[in-house]
Amino acid sequence: MKYEVGDEIIVLISNEEGRVVEIMSDKMVMIEVRGVKFPAYMDQIDFPYFQRFSKKPVVVEAKRPTVFLDNIPREKPKKSEIKVADGVWLVMIPKFSLDDFNDEIVENLKIYLVNKTECSYEFVYKQLFLSGTNFEIHNQVAGFQDFYLHDIAFESVNDSPSFHVDFSLATPEKKKAEHFETSLKLKPKQVFQRIEQMKEKNEPTLSYKLFDTYPDRPFEDKFELTGLAAKGFKIYKANEARQHLDPAREIIDLHIEKLVDDWQGLSNFEILNIQLKEFEKWYDLAIAHRQRTLILIHGIGKGKLKDELHELLKTKREVKSFVNQYDPRFGYGATEVFLGY
Template sequence: MKFEIGDKVVVRITNEEGEVVDIINDKMVMVDVRGVKFPAYVDQLDFPYFKRFTEKKLFPEKPKPKTYIDQVPKEKIRELPRREPNGVWITFIPRFETDEFGDDVVTLLKVHLHNQNDQGYQFTYHLNYFGNPEFELKNQVLAFQDFYIHDIAFEDLNDSPSYWFEFSLLSPDKKKADYFEASLKLKPKQLFAKIQEIREKGEPTFSYQLFKQYPDKVEEEKVELGKLAAAGFKMYEASKAKQHLPPARTVIDLHIEKLTDNWKNMSNGEILQLQVDEFEKYYELALAHYQPMLTVIHGVGSGRLRDEIHDILRHRKQVKYFVNQYHPSYGYGATEIYFQY
């Protein structure tokens, strides 16, 4: 390796001086130039000693005659080219190392938040594995700046990581939303394919856009209760709303023949959607009635309905945990859900 962390370097293309802040692999390093961090190939960098030596004069020049203030011409103000906003991105930088067989393998991913907009944001970041919190960070990212978040070990990518953000403006604007949520969930197969793709293209990073523009505030429509009552709608006090809800169940059976008689004329996609809608209905009722648990019978089959339900449960904060229940009374295919309030 030609460079080490802390080395002062010169970017050959722009002739700008910077500092090596991280080693990505044998061919690439992370460089910081005036607060902007970016990956660069080592053959694009050089040590600054030769540049400084050639710029230094061997013999001092004769002093120039004094110039008085009224002799200095007014400087023309030059407008720098304006960068077009391009949204906020989450960027992954794979770090490669050579194993004992001489192959380059990924050991970890460096996660960065890249703000390509002309306004700064406060943000809260959560990393979850299988829906369970693993890492949290609160900070801010300025306009047109890059923010390093943390590293993720490569072996942890099999644990269904999900990346969740909540953004708010550094400079509040009455016309803009108070906060904005954005998230990214990648399956391990997608991540591995993306890493292979950038290796083949010789690219150092891959990114996903979290949002293009920060959203405007949505004005809530005011509802006149008197008009609703006059139109025949039933009105209840909020404190008594629970007693007007449909009854909840502790066990729901999602076998399609239990839900409709017309299932033979439905496609597989329509059947799955009806089953998921029924699950969502009784899930919400269980929460509204503060049930400690709910058992969902989904059967064995191909496992598509079970996987769909489990994927939903991993992202619900009211779920304390859930387990598969292979009991004969449930047809060897059910999930027990335990809630936390």
């Protein structure tokens, strides 16, 4: 068991410290934070190691203002020295300093877009926290060049930053896709582990690959539909297909009492099957409508439905990332899914 009663912990989403007061199961514990007790999954808390890197005697602003492009000092694009095609990357360079106790801490992360391909790309970049968009820029990065984007304070990693980039070719090609979207979401624990590995291997950066090669345009299989129309089949234009679909939802409540009326006599296996079929239905509609996010309300319980949903999400091509974290509306009983096309 990772935790014991009395262990000091930190809540990853809020960075609040507390302690373990009860072991509920092999996945959940009861914790106490500022006199309030509530259950939490073990992957939503951690030992307070992260503060060794982020805690610093500075004044924390009440609200982080949105940073606009005009307020950011521009840096000239830097040419990569080694021209070996290896995709497009989002690279973070930690800036270290010493605190009052002469311990090494990370002050901020410098964010770069690194193009290790021969193509030049137009891009729309957005960096978001849980509270909303923090930084946005529309620009171009040439082949084998690095483009400085902005800095983020290291303590803001606790707010689970996400990065969204929509690429298009600077010089359009007939056989290539019109645009390509990709996203990245960071968890505080993962960043801490990556910095530990970076220091052990004496590496200068944290690097995340966005894509290897720019995708081709989807193949369009054209065939004659006149004969089908003559036989009474309904023929829709592809660009009008969505208007004939059922409307999609962004928030899906999978509690069994919300799905069927007479559920008390069902077995756990039957209940789970109904919930998963309902998920598949709304997931398919979300993809058809090209939604960007989907919130699945699964509750806390024993975590069986949550575990099954997470395993399914790992197999879905359109799922870029998903996170189960505290939400004022649902507590820890919902998973937010980020989709990309």
